[in-house]
Amino acid sequence: GQNIDQPTEMTATEGAIVQINCTYQTSGFNGLFWYQQHAGEAPTFLSYNVLDGLEEKGRFSSFLSRSKGYSYLLLKELQMKDSASYLCAVLDSNYQLIWGAGTKLIIKP
Amino acid sequence: IAGITQAPTSQILAAGRRMTLRCTQDMRHNAMYWYRQDLGLGLRLIHYSNTAGTTGKGEVPDGYSVSRANTDDFPLTLASAVPSQTSVYFCASSDSRALTGELFFGEGSRLTVL
Numbered sequence: 097g098q099n100i101d102q103p104t105e106m107t108a109t110e111g112a113i114v115q116i117n118c119t120y121q122t123s124g125f126n127g128l129f130w131y132q133q134h135a136g137e138a139p140t141f142l143s144y145n146v147l148d149g150l151e152e153k154g155r156f157s158s159f160l161s162r163s164k165g166y167s168y169l170l171l172k173e174l175q176m177k178d179s180a181s182y183l184c185a186v187l188d189s190n191y192q193l194i195w196g197a198g199t200k201l202i203i204k205p
Numbered sequence: 206i207a208g209i210t211q212a213p214t215s216q217i218l219a220a221g222r223r224m225t226l227r228c229t230q231d232m233r234h235n236a237m238y239w240y241r242q243d244l245g246l247g248l249r250l251i252h253y254s255n256t257a258g259t260t261g262k263g264e265v266p267d268g269y270s271v272s273r274a275n276t277d278d279f280p281l282t283l284a285s286a287v288p289s290q291t292s293v294y295f296c297a298s299s300d301s302r303a304l305t306g307e308l309f310f311g312e313g314s315r316l317t318v319l
Contacts, residue, residue, distance in 0.1 A: 100247065129308075138295060138310035139248075183248070192263075193308070195247030 098122045100196035102184050107202045108174055116169045116182050116199045124189020130158050130169045131183040133198065139183055142169070171201075179203045208232070211296050211311035218286050218318050226281045226314045228296035234309070236299045237279040238263075239271060241292040242313075248295065254279055255301075286318045 101119045108114040120128070127146040131139040145151055145160035145167060157170040169182055181198040188194055209230045218224050230237065235256045240248040250263030254273040268290060270282045279298075283290055296311040 131308075138312050139308075140310070141307040144307075185248075192250065193248075195249070197245055197247045 098186075098188060098194045100184055100186060100194055102182075102196040102199045104197070105200045105202065107204060108171075110174055110176060110203055110205050112174050113170065113172050114174060114201065116171070116184075116201065118167045118169070118184035118196060120165050120167075120184070120186045120194070120196075122186045122188045122194055125162060126187040126189065126191060128158075128160055128167050129185045129187070129193070130167075131185065133181045133183060135180070142182075174203050176203050176205070209296055209298055209309055209311035211294075211314050213314060214312065215315040216317070218283075218316060220286055220288060220318055222286050224283045224286055224316070226283075226294055226296075226316070228279045228281070228311060229277050230279075230296075230298045230309070231277065232298060232309065233276060234298035235276070235301055237273065238297045238299075238308070239269070239279070239281045240295045240297065241265065242295060243292050251281065251294075283316075286316075288318045290316065291318045292316060 099121045130142040132142050133139040143158040150159045155172045160167045181200045183198045184196040185193045212227045238253045239251040242248050249265045251269050252271040254260045257273050257276045260271050294314045297308050299308050
């Protein structure tokens, strides 16, 4: 079956750096997405990786290794507003998005 | 403001009742989707539509139906609601089914079936 694994919850300190990992086993691969979802709100797009390597976008970076079935989202200079759930999703060979359960990130002052 | 609008935002429903969740987008996106989100689980696809006039079944279609009469609207109907359909429902859209970019989500509809 298809599976996306990410930690259920992480805690970090304001101003610090945190890395949220995502591993996947899917039927084919057509890209990996990261979304942010604040409590009670809709998910919003953060990043898309289809090739190996690091994509940087401001304080957020996303890394992909297709051979390892692995990605991470790196958040730098953490702010309180970064407290949210971070969803990893993989586009499989049928162009269906397979979603992880999400990682709840708690930022402490 | 361009985007996706869902209605209602929240609804409590008696089991056995029929319910339609509405979804409208004004971005002229071809593809639209309905997901449900339950605690501890990832978003699960209920139904999708690649373009107006076509629909397809997702991962968890049972008990749900959709229609796509035009580009903008994609309603989701629960013919006879059951308590296991208590969930938060998200409508989403994208430029194409072959996702290479952003999926836009509505604000969600929180449904409680008693």
